[in-house]
Amino acid sequence: MPELPEVETVRRGLEPVVAGRRIAAAEIRRPDLRFPFPERFAERLVGQRIVGLERRAKYLIAALSGGEDLVMHLGMTGRFTILEKGRADTPGDYANSVGADPVHDHVMLTLSGGARIVYNDPRRFGFMVMMPHAERSAHPLFRGLGVEPLGPELTADYLAARARGKKANLKSFLMDQRVVAGLGNIYVAEALFRAGLSPNRAARALADRRGEATERARKLVPAIQGVLEQAIAARGSTLRDYRDASGASGGFQNSFAVYDRAGETCRRAGCGGEIRRVVHAGRASFYCPRCQR
Incomplete structure (x- = not known):
């Protein structure tokens, strides 16, 4: 199970590619991972600009221009691959030994500028949910979390x-x-x-x-x-x-x-x-x- 450093490594690898880009297309290849995908998931993503990519605890959070947050958890074997200009990059490849069989490519986002982001998860213990940005702190995933260990609150x-x-x-x-x-x-x-x-x-x-x-x-x-x-x-x-x-x-x-x-x-x-x-x-x-x- 990835911990904070692995998730932060993924965030730092993805952020320069996705921040400021618009989601031009979204392909969802199955109805669920650990949990069902949000209703009208692809429809709610397409056309949104990714304002920024954050990390809270072990969650990745893509803030979208429409006011919603896309919250992602990698589970045990989740991994993102960036396909851009003929190259494939997998930031934070902590689960390399699991392999990346494309049969487990479950979510594919095409961004403005042509880059594609592929989410691969053989065991499907990861998940993606959406929530209004203004309500994030009150959401069950976040409301009980303690301080960030790399922040000034940890004293x-x-x-x-x-x-x-x-x-x-x-x-x-x-x-x-x-x-x-x-x-x-x-x-x-x-x-x-x-x-x-x-x-x-x-x-x-x-x-x-x-x-x-x-x-x-x-x-x-x-x-x-x-x-x-x-x-x-x-x-x-x-x-x-x-x-x-x-x-x-x-x-x-x-x-x-x-x-x-x-x-x-x-x-x-x-x-x-x-x-x-x-x-x-x-x-x-x-x-x-x-x-x-």
């Missing part, structure tokens, strides 16, 4: 206020989209390692008895933001080797300190501990019990 004081008195462990607390929007399993594990915090520790450790931010909270914010920024610069992560649209191999998975490294020696200088795997709420967590406390 040690904010984490302390949300964590005060919470018995939930830090891993579950940070994975809660109502607290921090867009964080997922990989980047929570890596951020906790950088901050030197165990995923097993109770979230209330981020606040003292007066409710003020502790040193743990102050370490956690830059750790979260640093991991995400580095992952975006690396075009996100994949659990398999892959090549991106330009043919270069690699990705942030080559920089994992703990994720999926159970049984290996901790990479923190001078530590020498062994990475362990534990399960929180059905999701695997990886950490070093020697240097993460």
Whole structure:
């Protein structure tokens, strides 16, 4: 499942191509993905200009000139390909190993200027919905979301206020989209390692008895933001080797300190501990019990 860095990578790849372009044609090849497509979907898209392309949590949002937002989620295997001037580019090709059989091309948008945007999704866990822009914040997909981790709202004081008195462990607390929007399993594990915090520790450790931010909270914010920024610069992560649209191999998975490294020696200088795997709420967590406390 793509997390914030993968979705942001896709956004940055698509935005220069789609922003300001008009949707000249829309071909919808099936009635649904995870959910049915919106009523009169193609009709509502054609003729609209894409004002801009945003990201909120793990959602891509195309703001349309008619006042509606096209909200897109990639699911597990969703991918966009840009076909323009005889070239094909797949920004954020984190799922390259799945392949891109054209039988799974479900949505095709032709833009003014001739570029085509193709949405391919073999498992069809992604979805697309439309909503009035003015009502987005109240929509069920968005109204309960927490702060953006790369925005100014994520502070040690904010984490302390949300964590005060919470018995939930830090891993579950940070994975809660109502607290921090867009964080997922990989980047929570890596951020906790950088901050030197165990995923097993109770979230209330981020606040003292007066409710003020502790040193743990102050370490956690830059750790979260640093991991995400580095992952975006690396075009996100994949659990398999892959090549991106330009043919270069690699990705942030080559920089994992703990994720999926159970049984290996901790990479923190001078530590020498062994990475362990534990399960929180059905999701695997990886950490070093020697240097993460």
